[in-house]
Structures are given as structure tokens and as C-alpha cells.
Amino acid sequence: MSQPSEHGATAASSLPTSVPAPVPGQHEHSSLTKLTSGVAATGARGEMGEALLEVRGLQKHFPLTQGIVFKRTVGHVRAVDGVDLTLRRGETVGLVGESGCGKSTVSKLIVALEKPTAGSIFFKGRDVARMGGRALKDYRREVQIIFQDPYASLNPRMTVGDIVAEGWAVHADVAPRKGRLKRTQELLDRVGLNPDYVNRYPHQFSGGQRQRIGIARALALQPEVIVCDEPVSALDVSVQAQVVNLLEDLQDELGLSYLFIAHDLSVVRHISDRVAVMYLGSIVEEGTADEVYSSPSHPYTQALLSSVPLHEPALRGQKDRILLQGDVPSPADPPSGCRFRTRCWKAQDVCATDPPQLVDRGQGHPSACHFAEARTVVPVDVE
Ligand SMILES: Nc1ncnc2c1ncn2[C@@H]1O[C@H](COP(=O)(O)OP(=O)(O)O)[C@@H](O)[C@H]1O
Ligand code: SF4
Numbered sequence: 001m002s003q004p005s006e007h008g009a010t011a012a013s014s015l016p017t018s019v020p021a022p023v024p025g026q027h028e029h030s031s032l033t034k035l036t037s038g039v040a041a042t043g044a045r046g047e048m049g050e051a052l053l054e055v056r057g058l059q060k061h062f063p064l065t066q067g068i069v070f071k072r073t074v075g076h077v078r079a080v081d082g083v084d085l086t087l088r089r090g091e092t093v094g095l096v097g098e099s100g101c102g103k104s105t106v107s108k109l110i111v112a113l114e115k116p117t118a119g120s121i122f123f124k125g126r127d128v129a130r131m132g133g134r135a136l137k138d139y140r141r142e143v144q145i146i147f148q149d150p151y152a153s154l155n156p157r158m159t160v161g162d163i164v165a166e167g168w169a170v171h172a173d174v175a176p177r178k179g180r181l182k183r184t185q186e187l188l189d190r191v192g193l194n195p196d197y198v199n200r201y202p203h204q205f206s207g208g209q210r211q212r213i214g215i216a217r218a219l220a221l222q223p224e225v226i227v228c229d230e231p232v233s234a235l236d237v238s239v240q241a242q243v244v245n246l247l248e249d250l251q252d253e254l255g256l257s258y259l260f261i262a263h264d265l266s267v268v269r270h271i272s273d274r275v276a277v278m279y280l281g282s283i284v285e286e287g288t289a290d291e292v293y294s295s296p297s298h299p300y301t302q303a304l305l306s307s308v309p310l311h312e313p314a315l316r317g318q319k320d321r322i323l324l325q326g327d328v329p330s331p332a333d334p335p336s337g338c339r340f341r342t343r344c345w346k347a348q349d350v351c352a353t354d355p356p357q358l359v360d361r362g363q364g365h366p367s368a369c370h371f372a373e374a375r376t377v378v379p380v381d382v383e
């Protein structure tokens with residue numbers, strides 16, 4: 001069922017070389033020439049294409065062990081406990097939830113850094129778990145990841161040029177050996193870094209620049225999907241916008257699809273076509289970015305939205321304030337029924353016994369709450 005990449009094999013090789021190098025850290029979009037790879041890019045805000053990634057009933061339970069010599073399993077951390085997601089070509093899906101809810105585990109499962117306990121991941125209709133040899137190698141090239149921490153994710157002993165080119169050691173056919181330096185420089189240029197800096201080390205760059213290096217490393221393998229695991233969470237707000245803009249430009253030009261992970265709904269709103277809200281290992285609400293933002297129907301989504309800072313002083317007083325009580329329960333011992341019930345102000349007896357399904361109960365999009373009801377939390381005209 002696999003289909004050829006729409007990028008073709010020439011996306012990076014057609015990168016412009018005549019673009020003046022921007023000053024690192026002062027990324028200028030206007031100075032960047034559009035790529036001419038012939039991609040029929042739909043872009044994040046255009047019409048969506050075929051389903052590329054389909055995640056069904058995904059679970060990851062980590063064993064909890066006791067003992068030093070004789071380890072015995074005393075329980076399991078249900079980091080991911082039944083996640084369904086679909087990512088279409090050219091689309092961005094935002095995955096949002098508090099720290100510890102299982103977002104990074106989902107991303108590691110998708111890029112095959114972890115093996116699922118149960119459930120499946122299909123890429124263009126093929127089950128990743130059944131892929132072997134060539135197909136798995138192709139998959140590992142086509143689905144790339146950008147990590148949250150640009151300090152930890154780059155090897156401090158490697159030059160930036162070697163970091164960007166590292167993947168070509170395994171996927172040699174993507175970049176012919178002869179033109180690799182030029183290609184690395186083209187990639188650095190494309191992400192807004194000075195191509196003359198190929199021989200510098202990660203510590204010589206700022207946080208935002210290091211994240212650009214991570215993006216160049218992902219692009220080097222000409223992926224179709226990039227899993228962005230909180231790519232801007234560690235950056236200053238002003239730098240966050242620059243990195244998000246770069247990702248959007250790249251999507252428009254290359255037809256990339258993103259799973260964009262964040263713990264804050266404000267970051268994903270503008271970049272996402274659809275948003276999935278995660279709580280304690282599963283998705284509790286899903287819809288278009290506008291549906292989830294304008295008419296959140298799960299109490300957890302409403303609480304998350306109410307904590308998003310508003311930049312318009314005039315609108316601040318209009319926001320519905322919901323303060324979440326208590327801590328996130330342990331994923332090793334999640335509450336029965338609805339997992340949100342220990343913090344939910346609407347909880348009834350049924351919530352302790354019946355796990356709510358993620359379905360549309362008339363609010364226009366799926367929500368895993370027995371009493372789902374759309375509520376305006378943030379004034380709708382807030383942009
Ligand atoms: N390798 C692991 N072994 C045991 N527990 C893990 C492992 N990785 C993650 N966890 C646990 O799984 C849960 C989800 O973690 P994670 O996916 O990193 O969440 P998030 O990215 O949303 O912060 C957490 O409770 C975390 O401690
Ligand atoms: S199902 Fe019950 S506990 Fe869960 S979110 Fe809805 S009202 Fe709250």
C-alpha cells in the first residue's frame with residue numbers, strides 16, 4: 001500500500017544557494033526564497049490530503065520494578081492508555097496536555113523509539129509493527145522528530161555540520177556523498193542560520209538557533225511527517241514565534257505534516273488544523289482548533305484554556321477563570337471511570353464507574369465526558 005513520497009528526492013537539493021545569509025538569531029522570512037521542489041503542498045491552513053499516520057488504540061505501559069538483584073514487576077505506569085489519532089498530509093495536529101500526561105511517550109512510539117504495549121500505528125495504510133528491513137528504514141526517514149530541549153538533543157562534541165549530516169550515514173541515498181557539505185549549508189541557510197557556521201559547535205548558538213539546527217537535521221532526511229515534541233517550550237516567547245513561523249513556512253513549501261506537541265493551548269492554536277487534548281494517557285477532546293478553542297466541552301479543556309494568558313488587557317476581565325483542584329493522579333494508579341473525576345467540579349456517581357467514550361454528544365466534536373457541554377471560556381474575538 002505504500003506510495004511514493006510527494007516530495008520526490010530533490011527537495012533539499014533544490015534549495016536556493018544565492019540567498020544572503022541572515023544574521024543568526026535574526027531570522028528574516030522575507031529574505032528566503034521559496035523552494036521549487038514541485039510539491040503540491042496543501043499547507044496547514046489549506047485543504048487536507050490522505051491520512052498519512054493513523055494511530056489506533058495505542059498503549060504504552062512501563063513496568064514498575066522493585067529489588068536490585070531480583071527485579072520483580074510490582075505494577076505498571078500507564079503512560080499511554082488507548083490513544084487514537086489521525087494525521088493527514090499537509091496537516092498539523094496539536095497534542096496538548098499537562099506535563100506527565102504521556103505526550104512524549106506518544107511521540108516516541110510514533111517515531112519507533114519505543115514499542116507499543118498494544119495498539120497500532122499505520123503509515124500510509126501499513127502497520128509499522130509489521131514493517132521490517134527496507135520498509136522500516138524508509139519509515140524512520142519519513143517520520144522525523146524534533147525534541148523539546150535544544151541543549152540536550154544536540155551532541156556537544158559534534159559540529160553543527162556533522163549533526164545535520166548525521167542521518168545520511170544510514171540513509172546514504174538521500175544525499176550523494178560528493179555534495180554533502182553544500183547541502184548541509186543549504187539546509188542551515190534554509191532554517192535561518194549562517195551557512196558559514198557549519199564547523200561551529202552547539203554551545204556557540206542560542207536556544208532558538210539550536211532548535212533551528214534540530215529542524216535542519218530533521219529536514220536533511222526529507223521527511224513527510226515531523227513530530228515536534230514541545231519544540232518551543234524551552235524558548236523565550238519572542239523566539240517561540242520565530243520558530244513556529246519557520247515551521248509554518250517549511251510546511252507550506254514542502255507539504256510537511258506535523259504532530260505538534262505543547263502543554264499550552266495558546267501555542268498550538270495558530271499552527272494547528274486540529275487539536276487533541278490529552279489527560280493521563282488518553283485523548284479527552286478533539287476537534288478543529290476553532291472548535292476546541294471557541295467551544296471547549298470537556299471540563300479539562302475548559303480549565304486548560306482558562307489558564308492561557310491573554311495579551312489584550314481589555315479582554316482579560318472577560319475570561320472565565322477555572323482553577324483546577326488537586327494534583328494529576330499517578331498514571332500507575334489512575335482513577336476508575338473517568339480519569340479526570342478527582343479534579344472535576346461536575347463529577348457525578350456515574351463518572352466513577354463508567355469510563356466516558358470520546359464521542360460527539362451534540363456539542364459538534366468528540367469529547368470524553370458524560371456531561372460534555374460547550375462553554376465559552378475565552379472571548380471568541382481573541383486572536
Ligand atoms: N521509560 C519510562 N519508564 C517508566 N516511566 C516512564 C518512562 N517514560 C515516561 N514514563 C512515565 O510516563 C508518564 C508520561 O510521561 P511523558 O510521556 O514523558 O509525558 P509528557 O511528555 O506529557 O510530559 C510519566 O508518568 C512518566 O514518568
Ligand atoms: S465524565 Fe464526569 S468526571 Fe469526567 S469530565 Fe465529565 S463530568 Fe467530569
Ligand SMILES: [Mg+2]
Nearest residue numbers: 103104105230
Ligand atoms: Mg514531554
